[in-house]
Amino acid sequence: MVSPVERELQNLATQFLLHIAERPEQKAFLVTCPRAGEGTTTILSRVGLALAEISRLSVLLADGNLRSPEMHAVWGVPLSPGISDALVEGNLEAAIQRTRCPSLSLLPAGNPCANPMELFLSQGFKDAVVRLRQKFDLILFDSAPLLVCKDALALGSGLDGAVLVVRSRFTVRRSTQRCLEMLSDRGIPVHAAVLNRKRRQVPKLFMTLFNLQE
Numbered sequence: 001m002v003s004p005v006e007r008e009l010q011n012l013a014t015q016f017l018l019h020i021a022e023r024p025e026q027k028a029f030l031v032t033c034p035r036a037g038e039g040t041t042t043i044l045s046r047v048g049l050a051l052a053e054i055s056r057l058s059v060l061l062a063d064g065n066l067r068s069p070e071m072h073a074v075w076g077v078p079l080s081p082g083i084s085d086a087l088v089e090g091n092l093e094a095a096i097q098r099t100r101c102p103s104l105s106l107l108p109a110g111n112p113c114a115n116p117m118e119l120f121l122s123q124g125f126k127d128a129v130v131r132l133r134q135k136f137d138l139i140l141f142d143s144a145p146l147l148v149c150k151d152a153l154a155l156g157s158g159l160d161g162a163v164l165v166v167r168s169r170f171t172v173r174r175s176t177q178r179c180l181e182m183l184s185d186r187g188i189p190v191h192a193a194v195l196n197r198k199r200r201q202v203p204k205l206f207m208t209l210f211n212l213q214e
């Protein structure tokens, strides 16, 4: 039987699929949050897996949180080679790792780099995103929290929009509003928000997706 949490994840994945089915040109998204620990990596990993499982799409989860990379640990793959190494060595394909789900791939962060923001604004990174778009149907980028540094804004400005994760009874309204303003000022549309760890109905994980543009 499907648990309430799995049902919520599948609902979120389904709404994502409906969004991109209507907009086939959109395939690369930023997933971000106001501050550390709100659940970006968890939500991205679990929704990414649900997306790959319920659709026929090839999905890539990319770790754009170069300051505090976690995706490799969640999926049990090495940190390197990853994004930062691929840009230095020019070998993007070598950095893409398989996961236990055949249609889900992973691009780890790679070895630490001195200035992630500069990396995301570089021509090399833009070229890499073009190649990833050719290779995958859907790409979700994990990122550093928006109120901690400008990395996510630099990363997101080359993508098709953002999903904002906020944590129930943790994220304050002012932080959420500030993040929406920062994304808007940068011309990054926010397609959805996820309320993570809502406790009223389901003890551990409950998510809501609502279209902020409607």
Ligand SMILES: Nc1ncnc2c1ncn2[C@@H]1O[C@H](COP(=O)(O)OP(=O)(O)OP(=O)(O)O)[C@@H](O)[C@H]1O
Residues within 6 Å of the ligand: 033, 035, 036, 037, 038, 039, 040, 041, 042, 043, 065, 068, 070, 144, 145, 196, 197, 204, 205, 206
């Ligand atoms: N819905 C949830 N239920 C239970 N635990 C959760 C949930 N979401 C996140 N966590 C836990 O909270 C911690 C922080 O989550 P996560 O690493 O996903 O946050 P993050 O936003 O990626 O943090 P960072 O900004 O440091 O990268 C992790 O230990 C994770 O397992």
Ligand SMILES: [Mg+2]
Residues within 6 Å of the ligand: 040, 041, 042, 065, 068, 070, 142
């Ligand atoms: Mg994280």
